[in-house]
Amino acid sequence: MAVLPDSVVIDTQAVDEEVSALCTSGTPALVLTGVMLQVLRQKFADPDEIEIPALRDKIWTPELETSKILIGPAYRWNPVEAMNRPAIMVRRHAIRSQRIGVNDAHMGNYQTPDGAETHEDLELTGHLLFCIGRTGAEADLLGTEVWKHFKHFGPVIRKDLKLARFQVMELSEVGKVEESKDHFATAVSCFSAFYERWDLILESPILKRLLGQTEINE
Numbered sequence: 001m002a003v004l005p006d007s008v009v010i011d012t013q014a015v016d017e018e019v020s021a022l023c024t025s026g027t028p029a030l031v032l033t034g035v036m037l038q039v040l041r042q043k044f045a046d047p048d049e050i051e052i053p054a055l056r057d058k059i060w061t062p063e064l065e066t067s068k069i070l071i072g073p074a075y076r077w078n079p080v081e082a083m084n085r086p087a088i089m090v091r092r093h094a095i096r097s098q099r100i101g102v103n104d105a106h107m108g109n110y111q112t113p114d115g116a117e118t119h120e121d122l123e124l125t126g127h128l129l130f131c132i133g134r135t136g137a138e139a140d141l142l143g144t145e146v147w148k149h150f151k152h153f154g155p156v157i158r159k160d161l162k163l164a165r166f167q168v169m170e171l172s173e174v175g176k177v178e179e180s181k182d183h184f185a186t187a188v189s190c191f192s193a194f195y196e197r198w199d200l201i202l203e204s205p206i207l208k209r210l211l212g213q214t215e216i217n218e
Helices: 021-025 028-044 136-160 206-213
Strands: 070-073 087-092 096-098 117-133 165-171 175-177 180-200
Touching: 028 070, 028 087, 028 117, 028 136, 028 180, 117 136, 136 165, 136 180
Parallel strands: 070 087
Antiparallel strands: 087 117, 096 117, 117 180, 165 180, 175 180
């Protein structure tokens, strides 16, 4: 299943690209996972937001006992807790850094007034949204609902989070869940890219400082 493209083509002449709000948290990929979970929970908390009629009774609530659908990170998937309920479980894939300038130098103003060096790169990551049901048809309907939602609202997510890219890549075929023979699943893959920028201030040449503190025994 396609999650990350081999590379992302960007406009290297655009020096005023926006740094994503995700980067201020220090854990951008984790925050992005949380955003996707929150989008899904808000959608399935309101039956009027669910497009496919057969799914409008699958209402999410914060209480596990009353919720008609489970929505959470993939590492919390538990077939016993799911029982007869459908589920959407979100899993993040690896993060890959794509260089956009020589030595990761910012393509605009490389040096700040106080002498700091500004660097930046493009962070690439992907998410798999596993849509799980007790039948293949239920899993397929749930996957279609989620796929359409992120495809339609992708431009809003990209704009609000200041992402360089946000794209729904694929809705997979339906298959049986390995951990539970009584469940079927399909997966929606999403790709995200965002700029990260940082200022580097060296108090002294790092190698000189390290060599001065290190004894070399021949």
